[in-house]
Amino acid sequence: MTTLETYATLAEAARAMAGGQSAAAYLGGGTIVMREVNAGTAPSRIVRTTDPVLSEIRLSGDTVSIGAGVTMAQVLAHRDLGFLHPVARLIGGPQVRNMGTVGGNLFAAHPYGDFAVALIALGARAHLVGQGARGVEDLMRDRSRPPLVAAVEFARPRQGTFGFLKVSRVKPKGVSVLSIAALIPRDGGRCRGVRVAYGAMGPAPMRGAGAERALEGQMFDAATIARAATQAAEGLDPPTDALATAWYRREVAGVHLRRLLERMERTP
């Protein structure tokens, strides 16, 4: 038996999640929790909020803040979030993009979560209800007891410094064999503050330390890109699933990283 509790504010929803007699699941866009409801495996209490703050997109100066309840379709409809359109466009099909949210994508199980991959590369922080802020990357390390996220916030990337690539077997709607997001700011021609993130290359979206080391402080050229490609899968332990084996994912990670970096290098 599943009962729905609706609260006017995020704070009330957070209190309801923490309290209560039995476990509760937080319902955002429904694309994750409703699968459990339909399968009869959801907790007995479903908590949601109609707090309008969840659907806010705010841009002030260089800071971008996206409410956790903003859907992929709303990201795609926002002109100033153009750098995120190639990410949002490749998540689910049209119906899922109308429902699935930025906050929910942070907790989508493998092989989902491509938006979280982009947020990690952007160095985004998640504002948690009543618990301050945490890096999205840090949030990915333990998703078993997810906190309630109000919004994600990051510095808007300079033109041409952010890139995203998703590899799937079925097009236009297919889940990730792997996905890669890269933030490559340049200072005097050299890469400074590089962040590379992968999806479907581990239990959750994560950074690619090998690629970052190969790029950081170097000129963004063919030789650097080639070195980054050879170190693309370093330290990663990708899963084997119906889409690809761990071996295959490790083998092709460098190929796809090189393609993404070459595309970014060609279009500064």
Place this chain on the structure above:
Amino acid sequence: MKTPVTLTLNGAERAAFADPGQNLLEFLRRGVGDLSPKYGCGQGTCGACTVRMNGQTVLSCLVLAEMAQGATIETAAGLATPAMHPLQTAFMDHFAAQCGYCTPGMLVSAKALLDRNATPTRDEVIEAISGNLCRCTGYEPIIAAILSVAQGRIRA
């Protein structure tokens, strides 16, 4: 405990009681008797349950019925008013329905596309129905049917 839910379905106000945890698809089929949206996967993968909720296509199996309180819902059953919608005629003309299970969802996605883009390209049609799986007809006749309606509009 059952919850009363009132919504506008294809232009008419309808009300019924929703069971706890009941999804919108079940509510539409069992509660108010619209059998056009189909139950496929129950996971949001197949698109057979696609309906429009307040104008947007959603997977009705992933919406709690209680959350559709006050919403405007459009399903494939509302397309014929009472004459066949051009999309329905085109699906027949192009043999775009074999077993027919995906067809109501396909029609809802196609209608949503044509409402916002009267003359889509082939790629835009493919993108618009990418959330709807068809396992027997094949996508070509479906794409051709939707494009034929769009091209009919260009000529008109």
